[in-house]
Amino acid sequence: MRIFLLFFVCFILGGPTECGKIVADLEKTNITVKWFTSFENQAVEFSIWYGFPTPAVIFIGFSDHGDVNNTDGILFYPKYEKVEDVWIDRNYHLQSDWSQDINVLRVTRSHFVFRRKLVTCDPKDYAFQAGTTEFLVAANWKSERVGNMQSNDWKWDKKFDLVVEKQESRTIQEETIGEEVDSKVVLVNSNSKEPLPGVETTYKCIIRRMPFSTQKRKFHIIRMEPFVAKGNEHLVHHMEVFLCRDEVEEWNGDCNDPQKPKKSSTCSHVIAAWAMGEGPIVYPSEAGLPFGGNGQDEYVMVEIHYNNVEKLTGVMDNSGFQFTVTENLRKYDAAIMELGLIYSDANSIPPGQKAFPISGYCPSQCTRFLPEGGINIFGSQLHAHLTGRKLWTSHYRNGVKIGEINRDDHYSPHWQHLQEIKPYINVQPGDVLTTTCVYDTRKRDKMTLGGYGIADEMCVNYIYYYPASNVEVCKSAISNTTLRQYFRQRYQETNPSTPISQLYANVDWTPSRAEELFNLYSVGNLKMDCLQSHGDRFPFISDDKRQSWNNMAKPRFHSNPTVETRDPYECPAMNDLVNFD
Incomplete structure (x- = not known):
């Protein structure tokens, strides 16, 4: 069953299939990295594809948190068809690894293939684990002499993806989810003619009424997909979507604006959260997110966090969320819950x-x-x-x-x-x-x-x-x-x-x-x-009268x-x- 589009199936019926792919956009050509992950062999097979003009040297790095130094990598010289296990030290100098832990499988004029264990126990090798892997892809067209990796001769791109999934998930096959016969698509985005303010952090709120009657009938949301305006991908940091518990009025503006409708405080029931790099949310076939049927029109609020580091001015944005809803109710009502730390300077x-x-x-x-x-x-x-x-x-x-x-x-x-x-x-x-x-x-x-x-x-x-x-x-x-x-x-x-x-x-x-x-x-x-869900605390129940939600062991x-x-x-x-x- 396909729940999220960013889930990669590494095994189907015992045979390998493509686990993932990234495409690095460099100055003169693209370099594509594909991989297959084998839990049985505890290894990853990478294939690196490059176009023309062919670089003199290609570097494929695996970084813990995106830094160029202290990075594991593979160096490839196309002219000599030579592949080397390397690492970049703290001073950005490239070093040959004492332990060459890669197995070169194939080298051609257009690509090369190598295999590496997920964990090698070499302190200069990256350990592939469940969660994010940051790829550093670089090429040098001017010289085969590597030198300092901070040199302007190197052209870099950074990508993110999943190389390893949980082992329990490896045999799950994707199931195409067809559109429900009676499904409706709703887009909630900003129609504002005002540009974003030239400040680093802005929270924008968009309140919209569902464009069909929800007073007497209950619906299920079965898919939620972000809509990020083209060209603003670097500004839209994350979005949250809320259902409103009261009939509000449509509104669009800064979330902290004193003119924001008073009843918008009832827009507190979180139904989705999206962040930079994420795909759509597709619910399992047995569950859907409920709304409607409570005798009033339903309103939703999309809250967008803009991260405008360069403090650009005059930027227009029309980002938001798109929902697929159905009257064909599924067996269970689904929900979302927030765990973690309270948004407080105490933390x-x-x-x-x-x-x-x-x-x-x-x-x-x-x-x-x-x-x-x-x-x-x-x-x-x-x-x-x-x-x-x-x-x-x-x-x-x-x-x-x-x-x-x-x-x-x-x-x-x-x-x-x-x-x-x-x-x-x-x-x-x-x-x-x-x-x-x-x-x-x-x-x-x-x-x-x-x-x-x-x-x-x-x-x-x-x-x-x-x-x-x-x-x-x-x-x-x-x-x-x-x-x-x-x-x-x-x-x-x-x-x-x-x-x-x-x-x-x-x-x-x-x-x-x-x-x-x-x-x-x-x-x-x-x-x-x-x-x-309406924002109030549950009652605190304890035999210890000294404790409360504000001071609990x-x-x-x-x-x-x-x-x-x-x-x-x-x-x-x-x-x-x-x-x-």
């Missing part, structure tokens, strides 16, 4: 950190409100901003980790995707879900605050599931009580009106102080958003020794970025 990261983790919790006190038989998760989208490096959600039952919902150890904010979950993961009432994000702030000299701006940080997992529940948001932050107590005891900050962002700004974040904050985040009490776990991981000290890879400075 902030000190500067100069190589790998600083923060976890957001969805505890048993909130999952108790799930349906009696639990929910079945069929899709997951992880989301962070510029310093996010590793993101995942763990699943606990009775205090023991029993698995993960989704993981991306090579996350990039520039290429995000919905990950199909197959087989579906059943989450029972009382289970705990934790979403962890690991941040790299080595290039920053100030605190990175949690928040909405692109320079701020987020940690979110949007999970798609059925049957629908009334739990819409299950996210946390360090409690304000715990945080202010820490600053009072450690830094004598006693003024209760001092903004949290200022408390962080007042600290000189040495390594030991950053470690202290990490320890506080790891054990301190939580502020919880356990929100219903963190869930306690113990580890499951059966969870298998690659130990970076036993089997190293370029991804580990061990720093000996």
